[in-house]
Amino acid sequence: MREVTEQAVTSPGICRICSAHCGVLATVTDGRLTKVTGDPDNPMFKGYSCAKGRALPEIHNNPHRLLHSQRRCADGSYEPVAAEPAMNEIATRLSELIAEHGPRSVALYLGTNGLPYPASPLMANAFIRAIESPMFFTANTIDQPGKQIALAAHGHWLGGDVDFHGADSWMLIGTNPLVSKAIGIPGQNPARNLKDALARGMRLIVVDPRRSPTAARAAIHLQPRPGEDAAIVAAMLNVIISEGLCDDDFLAENVDGFTELARAVSGFTPAYVAERADVPEQQLVEAARLFATHGERGGMVNAGTGANFAMHGNLLEYLCLCLTTICGRWQRAGRRVTRPNTLMPAFAAKAQAHPPYEGWGYGERLRVRGLTDAVCGMPTAALADEILLEGDGQVKALICVGGNPMAAWPDQRKTQRALESLDLLVTLDTEMSLTSRLADYVIAPKMQMETPAMTQGSELIKFYASGTGIPAAYGQYAPRLVDPPAGSDLTEEWEFFVGLAKRMSLDMWFVNFFGGGGGRFMESPPVVLNVNGDTDMTTEELFEQMCANSRIPLSEVAAHPHGKIFDVDAVVAEKDAGCTDRLDVGNTHLLAELEAMLTDDFGAARSESAFPFRLIPRRHGNFMNSSGTALDALNRGKAYNPVYMHPDAMAALGIDDGALVTVSSPHDHIPSVLEADETLRRDVVAMHHAFGGLVTEDHEVRDRGSNVGRLVPTETDYDPITGMPRQGNIPVRVSARPN
Template identity: 45%
Template sequence: MEPETRHAICRFCHAMCAVKLTLEDGRVTRIIGDKDNPVYHGYTCIKGRNFHEFHYAPNRVLHPLARGSDGELQPLPLDEALDGIAGRLSAIIAEHGPRSVAIYGGTFSNFCPAGVMTRHAFMDAIGSPMRFSNATIDQPGKPIAMALHGRWGAGPQPFDSADVCLVIGANPLVSMWGGVPPFNPARRLHQARKRGLKLIVIDPRRTETARKAELHLQCLPGNDAAILAAMIRVILDEDLHDAGFVDAETQGFDALRDAVAAFTPEAVAAVAGLEPEAIREAARLFAGARRGIATGGTGSNMAPFGTLMEYLMLVLNTLCGRWIRAGETIPNPGVLFRMSTGKARAEKPRPAYGFGEPIRVRGLADTAAGMPTAALPDEILTPGEGQIRALFVVGGNPMANWPNRSKVEQALKSLDLLVAIDPQVGATSRLADYVIGPKFGFEIPATSFASEGITFYGLSLGMPEPWAQYQPALIDPPENSEVIEDWRVFYELARRMDLELSWFGQAYDMTRPPTTDDLLELFLKRAPVPLDEIRDYPGGREFPEQAVPAAAKESDWPFRLELGHPDMMTELGALADALGHPSALAASITGFDGRPLLLTSRRQHEVYNSVGQDLPALRRKRPYNPVYLNPVDAGAIGVGTGDAVELQTAAGCVPGIAELAEDVRPGVVSVAHGFPNRDAGEAGAGGFAGTAVAELLDDAVGYDRFSGLPVMSAVPVVVRAAGPAAA
């Protein structure tokens, strides 16, 4: 059979690049970018070009696994596995109530709406509100801050017409996230700079993105909110704000001015390790531009005062009028997802945090980003009414990604039932009672919905052009395997438990299983462009007719953007009090011998969170998770590239392999999150080795009071040499 080329959608990350597959005898042999695509222009990353390795991995879960009487996971026919799960789940609900069942959806579960909608429908059917996701363990400050500040109905000024872009704690050229649209970001940034865009980056590391910046504030980590407050003070002191927009569309201006008074550039620069004039220059450059946008990333969200940082970033945008006005074109109101209301106005406020189902620890509750995932281990371990006794983990790896790993392990082992839906047996699914291997990737239909839908999560994240794509299933699962779509697991459990499923009032047919395409039709029933029309264009299509002028707000519209939300002004007061004082987290290094440094998060080219660590083509380039140190610090510790080190906090001690990096600021150690324990046999079949940052983090110390997210970046650690050079 001759090789065949088909259009497809990569699902390694949220960018969902348009690609072309080469199929030979029904098997993917090559993935390249689609050069004719008007949005991606042929872009793919190393992860996407090797995505098909997931399908053919020798350690893929092709048959359900169940824990036997000997404590080991053993293959089991699919029907028997589903019968066993349904029976145990029914018994748990009967004895302990619906709240005893929880679900966690990880990164790998979010790229097919059919899975998201069906697991929510299942939880609705059993009556459990305990739904958690990776959103509250990464950047929950984004939607929470947006709810506190208010969402602008016409959306932010687009990157393609911006004169300035401020990127805070993000590296979009690697992470596909933050500031530069994640759809071929290098090309977009290059073209923007050619037409005159000025890039400002606030980051402790001279990242790939920072190297392109006109101004890089290479600060000490954990000071992003203070730097933004100082920039706002400069803008207000020098009357650089858009007074007309502020007067017409905002409230709380005076409270904001009072709250930032303590944040002089001199006071903040002394703490952040900057020159005061650099802060002033950043403020003037951002405010002096005609159009622009500021966005934050994982690093600044995981650091102390993450929600406040996101709020101040929105305030900065609003003070400078960085929103689409009435009559200006909204480049993409939405094709599959309605990204904006299309009206140039502050939308009606929505709850930010502290609503819905309360968490039984730390005074937390539901948030605009979802339930606080970091509190889930305590919900499992805390006895009493409402204790979680059964957990579904879908496309995630809590053991590698959640903080306070020892507590996570204790919690997972204590469950009456742990079910993992996972393509491979990893650190979490190794502890499960049942492991179900899913169909995924090119084995199931896909749409570009997630590329637009992500705009709901944070500012300036959605697809900038009115473009959409549909991809049918292109390959079959391996022969004789028993893998099913993740949504089908919950559908089949519902049938066995005599439950009825529905999605926004639309009932599932519980007598005849729907297809994934059926569920996509249901999910996208109200899409601005019908899915059938998008199917007519296998390589995707732009729909320029969707771009429309923003409508003016109603004359009696009562809502305004909030510049001085009381909760955020209280946070600013606490931050002002902390200026010049060591973080409370610094106590975590007391009593340990070694060189104290500040641990920051980062992204790697070769992996996406914990996904991809076990793929040979990705592993060849970097077979471990390096501990990046500035040569000055490495010299003081007495290590070089390849040498063994230890990182220690009060929460734990982990091994690592040093790598000298000039781009890391002195006083900082940079390590990626999401890796398993190097010494616990959890790296998979020859997969990446540690360092397991999760073991260094304490979920009950220094957490964000709105989202519950623990401090996971700018964490004080001791780094010391650990014996002879590593292999």
């Protein structure tokens, strides 16, 4: 429970830097968070923690942390402002803009740092709905929106995913879960989970242009040219179909579109794709056969950020689902449910399909590029254009919560012009990030150990994509473990939106929604709560409301402070009598995109001598996007993001390790520091994203790195459904520059 020393109190808590929500032990000494370690008594994590979680004391006690909200002065400087008057002024300005320009003039952006505070994104959504603005944007559509698009086109299997812990094979494409903890290998101690799986005989297949730590443990590592992942999966589908390795019984009972899929992949022969992707033909065939035939309980296939960034993300994710489906790799009747809910409502897992549904082309239509709302959300890459484009419907105000657009959005120069042109920019931020340095108001929030925590959000993520979420009926609740710093004036993010609603006399309803189509499968309806003017509600009371329909009551979860894997007898039920719903592997739109790839001139695109390298993204084990890059405890003296290059390619250019270079794309250029990495292909370079300063601060490259998004245009090479531009497989050249 709670260990007390002379001056310190150590308590079980939850790290919320990423979606894994690791169970940790947090030590508070004289009112300050001083130590965070893994919790050996947590039954799910068993003492595991990562560098980011262990650095929570430095993050909490960061000398640059904002302890008071900030207001921009006329001369561009900032002055402290109390939260209440700041909300008064913001509410007044928003009301004026809505009266003059309409609700669409106000937009809201939700970033991934909303994860620590589960009520915040829901209340932000409630606020934007209350003012009747459709302009609600998230980080989802600049990362992996194809996951939701593909699920809408393919349908869901109501029995759920195969359990990684019992699978005989698994395939990962463009993802490194040993670092990212994002998808595929369960994020609850991924290194241990993979080690145990390999020890019992699992065969891992990895497709990645880099020999990542995950790829180094694979039975087969395909190291292709970037951007050929969809072609590789199509070739594997071709091999499996032509060699009769499909699960014919599963297809006959549950799947439509097989003939159309077989026709679409027929041109992607192993020989053609081996030449196109520059991988050994026999290795490609062996990967297909291994995935389809190894063991009695084969596994699944998951694609990550790297593969989705390289264009064709919707298609790739769809083909991954098709590969899983034609091999019958879904949990069947009689098997235990892999991810039963705990703090979310129970759902009926059945060995049957939920059919495809409308995934795009509906709702609000943007004024640029013909983009619309979709199941993945509004196209964030078009938001800067919506701010800059004058006329009816122009966005005049933006509220950012849990995000840093100046570091995360593509086309950084355009982003900066857009943010600087706003009539009102409000951020909720723990420090003066790049975006906050452009804001009119910066609302200083509490940090994660100063607020209560629960694992409901970590359960929710499974409805966005297969291969994610908690693989057990696990739950944990943690109270506030440390008080805010003495003399501070901090506001929880959800309270900010309630405060605005009260001042603007809005009729605001909080809905505990289930994203990615997940609400379709719950036995209980989502919680709906009228929060109009209820500024006396506590976060603890709000959590109770959010968990009102949970499978396991929040009070019972809270009775186990180290977390608990509950004895939930959740077994996949038989198919309903008379059920005729089927999955679809023959989606017309996505297969047309695949067939169009056969006619693209991939050879000419790569032979352009002006840009001989392809830039791919790369995760950093010590950072969650732009958070913590300036902290010595995490950057270990290297606060920049180098451009990694194979030593042979460096030698050919005559540039030494550690030299300053310019990385140029057809769109723009950035400075960087060159660093050798023999795990890369010789024609590939890699960089971490979300580093760098404003566009005028390139001279600080060794102090803060460079923004890769500046190399990315948003008007060309973009997905017509999600608006996501090419953010990987970027053609670049690397040239020396004076130190």
